Amino acid sequence: MVDNKSTSSSTSSAVAIIGAGPVGLYAALLMGKAGVDVHVFDKEENVIQSPRAIAYFPVVLEDFKTAGIYEDVCQAGWKNTIGASWRKPKNGGKLAHLGGNDPTKFAIHLGQHELAAVILDHLSRLPNVSVRWNTSLERFEDLESESMVKSYFAYGPDKVPQQHVSRFLIGADGGRSTVRKLLGLPLDGFTWDDWQIIAANVVYDMDTESDWGPANFIVDPDIWSVIAKTGKGPNWRVATGERVIEGLTEGSWDEEEGLKRTRQRLAALLPGNTDKAEIVKISPYKMHQRCAPSFRQGSVVLAGDAAHLTNPIGGLGLTTGLMDASLLGHVLNRILVDGQPSSLLDVYAEKRRAVFVDFTSPTATANRQRLLGTDLETLKEREDFFAKINKPDIPFLKQMFESEMGVYSNPETI
Ligand SMILES: Cc1cc2nc3c(=O)[nH]c(=O)nc-3n(C[C@H](O)[C@H](O)[C@H](O)COP(=O)(O)OP(=O)(O)OC[C@H]3O[C@@H](n4cnc5c(N)ncnc54)[C@H](O)[C@@H]3O)c2cc1C
Missing domain, CATH: 3.50.50.60 (FAD/NAD(P)-binding domain)
Structure with a gap:
């Protein structure tokens, strides 16, 4: 109950x-x-x-079968049989691609x-x-x-x-x-003190605007990012690196400034006309490697x-x-x-x-x-x-x- x-x-x-x-x-x-x-x-x-999290890999999906939620998770999410690519930003090209050869091995994209x-x-x-x-x-x-x-x-x-x-x-x-x-x-462990992440939920018709697949790692020393579908429809997660700046942390986030920065970042990262992208939600957060x-x-x-x-x-x-x-x-x-x-x-x-x-x-x-x-x-x-x-x-x-x-x-x- x-x-x-x-x-x-x-x-x-x-x-x-x-x-x-x-x-x-x-x-x-x-x-x-x-x-x-x-x-x-x-x-x-x-x-x-x-x-936050958006992807469930085969090892987790197998476990979901035992728990009886596999079918419903697959139904609610988007099935990625295409795999993931590493790319340069915008139109810089694909560097490598992994997956997509075995239709029985897939990830489900679904917001946590x-x-x-x-x-x-x-x-x-x-x-x-x-x-x-x-x-x-x-x-x-x-x-x-x-x-x-x-x-x-x-x-x-x-x-x-x-x-x-x-x-x-x-x-x-x-x-x-x-x-x-x-x-x-x-x-115990440490917090990465050089970079933090800005995670944005973005509605953007990437399929029309580009030939990008559903999961993309952007390789770049300044605007590195992870850009992936969050589920069905034109919904994307753009998690992009920002150098740690005072006043840009969880809980102390200037919405207007955040929107401006994220829009600039989308223009630098994504193919096509990003003026058409709708930014739905943004969260800044720190990265850690820590364990009790x-x-x-x-x-x-x-x-x-x-x-x-x-x-x-x-x-x-x-x-x-x-x-x-x-x-x-x-x-x-x-x-x-x-x-x-x-x-x-x-x-x-x-x-x-x-x-x-x-x-x-x-x-x-x-x-x-x-x-x-x-x-x-x-x-x-x-x-x-x-x-x-x-x-x-x-x-x-x-x-x-x-x-x-x-x-x-x-x-x-x-
Ligand atoms: C931006 C971002 C992107 C991410 N992307 C990914 C990804 O792509 N893939 C991935 O695997 N992971 C990702 N993660 C990590 C993932 O979100 C976390 O690992 C996940 O949320 C952990 O789940 P949890 O249930 O342990 O904790 P949480 O989801 O944080 O849930 C904890 C719950 O405890 C409750 N709570 C806290 N204190 C109390 C209290 N005192 N009393 C009662 N309730 C309390 C909170 O309200 C909350 O509901 C991402 C994280 C972030 C921040």
Whole structure:
């Protein structure tokens, strides 16, 4: 059951999830389908609508089959059987192209808020799952001796106090995670201090204006970008690099100045007459490579952006978060339904942290450098990479597609 109001002051469930982003909702679905009693809490009135993740790769789509949402996700999104290109800006030409040879391997383009809507629809059919909006976690007590976590929330604008008791608590509350902070865990790593990203949702008839495909990495030391369809119709995401400037950060954004800069950037980047482009929404954000030192403390676990943050070039942030949710859902089902020991959560925590540190962060860093790097090492790597793709070097491509599995943790091995 999904409700928008919460009036009772004290509730309980086997699992409480903080955060109704895609990661929290996906974990709720996997456990809800196994019959586990789950309550999800989110401080917002509804799913966050700002321009964020837009692509789901084969490894995630396979998982969606198990969760029963594959068909609906494919129906809601746009199927990319064409692949991705690396290009110079505007009419500078194509440098390399990857994919498009095997129609059974495709990505689905769909805004993450639309993915969340699909999952919410499936959750609404599960009487053992509830989603409570306008409910912000303030603190919790992990009463390990009593095998329970007591959480304290503030509900609505009047901050009405609410309490909830659960066996386990999942922090899926994003990069500024209250759960992680309450656990006293830092996000180790670094923030890229040279560049930030301006993400814009743009309506533009690129198919008429150009021969560009649905996913484009723009290679340029000054105006590097990722430009991709966000779903059906002429809807595009332009995520473009801006040198870090004072006063141009999340939460301190001058709309007028932002619109002016983005329009200039579109003219420099996109083919055709960009005066026809409609800029729907813009968000500036910083890029990080950061990870919590541990994803578990007692009955409390972290998943998604609450546990790790990466730059978004190549779409590995949410991909990794959804694969966290997949393993975590599986592990908690084993504990709560099959009676396995809760020490299984350590396996979840270690495996998923290793995936971020050993695969996600280095791969996303290489993806980013390939677009904007000018040092000799990067130039050589880029040249080799494009040569292997364009040749094509089959063993290299096979290895690359297989490496996508680096983001996945097979639950059967636990
Ligand atoms: C511009 C941009 C583009 C991106 N593009 C891509 C991409 O193409 N591919 C990709 O894979 N990733 C991408 N990412 C990353 C992706 O958006 C994140 O990895 C994803 O949102 C993580 O999902 P999540 O559910 O962990 O967290 P979130 O989506 O941030 O959800 C967290 C939820 O927790 C709630 N919350 C927070 N604090 C509390 C509290 N105290 N109490 C209750 N609720 C709380 C919030 O309201 C929110 O709904 C992009 C990110 C950005 C910023």
